[in-house]
Structure formats: structure tokens, C-alpha cells
Amino acid sequence: MENFSLILAIVVITALAFDFTNGFHDTANAMATTISTGAMKPKVAVAMSAVLNLVGAFLSIEVANTISKGLVDESGIQPEVIFAALVGAILWNLLTWLVGLPSSSSHALMGGLVGATIASVGLGGVHGDVLVTKVLIPAVAAPLVAGIAAMLATRLTYKLGQHTSEKASGKGYRAGQIASAGLVSLAHGTNDAQKTMGIITLALVAGGALAPDSDPPVWVIVSAGLAIALGTYLGGWRIIRTMGKGLTDLQPQQGFAAQTSAATVILASSHLGFSLSTTHSVSGAVMGAGLGRKGGVVRWSTATRMFVAWGLTLPAAALVAALAEWVTAFGSWGTAVVAVFLVASSAAIWVISRREVVDHTNVNDTEEPPGVVTTAMAAVTPPPVGTVTEELSAAIPAPAAAVAAETTAPANSSTPTPAV
Helix, strand or coil: CCCCCHHHHHHHHHHHHHHHHHHHHHHHHHHHHHHHCCCCCHHHHHHHHHHHHHHHCCCCCHHHHHHHHHCECHHHCCHHHHHHHHHHHHHHHHHHHHCCCCCCHHHHHHHHHHHHHHHHHCHHHECHHHHHHHHHHHHHHHHHHHHHHHHHHHHHHHHHCCCCCHHHHHHHHHHHHHHHHHHHHHHHHHHHHHHHHHHHHHHHHHCCCCCCCCCCCHHHHHHHHHHHHHHHHHCCHHHHHHHHHHCECCCHHHHHHHHHHHHHHHHHHHHHCCCCCHHHHHHHHHHHHHHHCCCCCECHHHHHHHHHHHHHHHHHHHHHHHHHHHHHCCCHHHHHHHHHHHHHHHHHHHHHHCCCCCCCCCCCCCCCCCCHHHHHHHHHCCCCCCHHHHHHHHHCCHHHHHHHHHHCCCCCCCCCCCCC
16 A cells, blocks of 8 residues: 555545445435335434445445446556546536436446546547446436336236225335335445445556456445445435425335335346446336326426436536546646535535425425326326315305205205205
């Protein structure tokens, strides 16, 4: 570790800061449905998720190796490039958190790394085949696979429970949600915590503190796991609200189906070394579960904003990282300017967020009214039996309602006719 320079220390600290933002940005992936259906109290849910994120960080290093050894050419990378990549990723995480959009922290990191690398050494520094096969294809496939699986699983759960009382089935599926939420948290640790491990390992190799092709040291695994766990515990309440209430309204059966489907996709991808987005997987599963219930709807206005954020994540983070790399290339003062800009921008975003606080006390408030599609579907859905009479009674003035009730009363009714 004799080569552990000041810039390398700055990169490691910045990487752990990104890991922290990844934690609170992605808490919704594991716990939004559990919180929105009432299966767990908000603070308890995020505490459990934090612990399991930490445990998951120790289960595999396949995704970390994809980042540190596969995506870019290690030989052409300097620590300043990693620093610039992290700046782009952190700022995108904070901006999307501010507006409550569940975008991908993973893709923000990938975009930042690609943009900074291209700005530093050109297109040749990026392994395009790895970017396509292990990042871009999973980005498209993960939400589709998780969404279809969740939709089918939701229909199956309702089919199997159609002869079970609503109270009993709700209680059972709430317990199932707790287990499946724990599985998603564990899967999140095996995938997202490793990305920071990979980026720190890449920085250590670039700075000469590790030999090329090295696996992440133990201290890197521990620090990355702790950073993401701490961020998870603080809870990204804005995004939890969007995922749990703003996207669709979930019942316990749907929450269980969504979380189980997403966890399966994430764990399989971690085993294969695919650096997919847990946000994409869980969001796709939530939408699939929303469509899987008869009469269930998705708020497509929220979903559309989310899709736009997904599409912008890679290029936006890449552009910011490329600009940061261009400034850091001027030397130590350039790196200092970028560091000050990052701290000032982060502080400004936090101050803006205090204007409308979202925390565990109001996280289940509906984020926005239903969109056009939801309203139209509700308008053509037949109301339950008895609802029409109740609505008429509420709308008609009291004397007229009495006359209407008398007119529609059975012929053998013993109620006396009021005198005129």
C-alpha cells in the first residue's frame, strides 16, 4: 500500500459516498411494496434491508470483477478518471432522488465510467462487447422478464387463493412479503454493493496499489458493504413513495409476487456476473404485479417519467463524467475544482429537498393523482353492488331521497304512507 496516494484516497472516499447514495436510492427496490401494503413498519423494514444488504456484499464478487476487469481497459485508466466517473454517477443519483424517480444507480456508475474513459483515452478504452452483453442487454431484458414473471405469479396467487378468506390470505402473503423483501435485499447486496467494490478495485489497480486482475481486498468488501447498508438504513423515502404508491396500488399478494420475481432475476444475474439494474428489475416486477390483478392498473404518467429517466441515465452520467474528466486533466487544481463542485451541488440538492420533506411518517401518502389511463379505466369499471343506491342517496336532497325510497319500496312494505 506504499502507492496509496492522495488522489487514490479521494477516489476511495468518493466511491464510498456513491455507495452510500446507492443505498438510500435503492432502498425502495427491496422495501417499497412491503411498506406500501403495511406488511412491515417503515423503519423496521429499512433496518432489515440494511442488514441483509451488508450480508449480501460478502456472497459473491462476480459483478465486482465485471466492473474492475471487463468494462474498460485497466492499463489506460488513471485514478482521476475513476473520480470523474463517480462525480457523474453521484450527481445523477441525487437529482433523481430529489424528484423521486427510481432510476438505476448501476447505470449511472456505468455511464460515468464509460464517459470518463472516453474523455481520457478515447473509445478504444471501453470494451464494447462487455458493455452490450453484460450491461445494455440486461437493462432491457431484466424489467421485461421480471414484469412478465410477476404478472403470471400474481394471477397464480389469486387463482390459488380464490377460495380462501381475504383476511387469512392477506395475513399469509404479508408474511411471505417479509421473506421475499429480505431476499431482494440480499440480492441487492450481491449485485449493487459489488459495483462499488469493483470501482474501488479498478482505482487501486490504476493507482498502482494492486496488481492487475486482482480480486477486491477484504477491506474493500467490508467498507463497501457498510456504506451501502448505512445508506439503506437512512431510507430513500421519496423513491419508496413512488415505487410503493405512485406506480400502482398493491395488495399483499401482488407485493409478494413482485418481490419474489425480482429477487429471482437479480440473484440469477449476480451469479452470471451481469451488472443489471435492480431498479429496472423491481420496477418491472411492480408494474407486472399491478397488471396481474383483475382491475389493477398502472399509473402510466409516473411510469413514463421513469422510463425517460432510465433512457437518460447512461448518457447523462457519461456527459457529466466526461466534463469532470476534462477539468481534472488540468492537474491538481482541476481535481480540486471538481471536488468542490460535487460537494456544493450535493449540498444544494439536499437544501432543496428540505422544502418538502418525505420520511417514514408520510411515505405512504399517494404521490400524485391517477393518470388519464387509470381514470378512464375506473370510469368504465362497473361499481360494486349497492354503490349506485348509496351514491344516489348522497346526491339527492333529503326530501327527494325519501320520496325515491318510498317509490322503490316493495309493495308489501308495512311502512305507512306519509300524509300529504
